[in-house]
Amino acid sequence: MSDLTTLTTALKQAGLRVTPQRVAICELLATSLEHPTAAMIYDELKPRFTSLSLATVYNTLDTLVQLGVVNVLGHAGDDKVHYDADTEPHVNLACISCSRIIDIPSEHVTHLDTEITAASGYKLLGARVLYYGVCPDCQKKQAHAKRLS
16 A cells, blocks of 8 residues: 555655645545545545645646556446555455445465566566456345335
């Protein structure tokens, strides 16, 4: 997991000023158990930072992704791009009904990284494993809806 120091140091190395707004974006990413979108980050931080722009959020996220300290997950059935500060090998599960994404640790992903490196000679900078499905809560709601119809 990328911590606050890792994220802010990456911004400095990229030549960006480490403003209070950018620190707040990094802090939210580093502490969030969710996989927020740029709009979610903006909506959460805008009340604290009235001068915050959505462009600042996007530019900060793009820089962090380019530096490899944040992963971009793509959409989770909601056509919105989600971000993950946990760059350690793990599996993401995305519910196509409620768009919630959760992390599942897996030793198999770590072994896969080793296998891919050995077979290809690549120096891996990161990986994403994203499964789509329907979470248990949404399955219950769907079953309940079927019973009512």
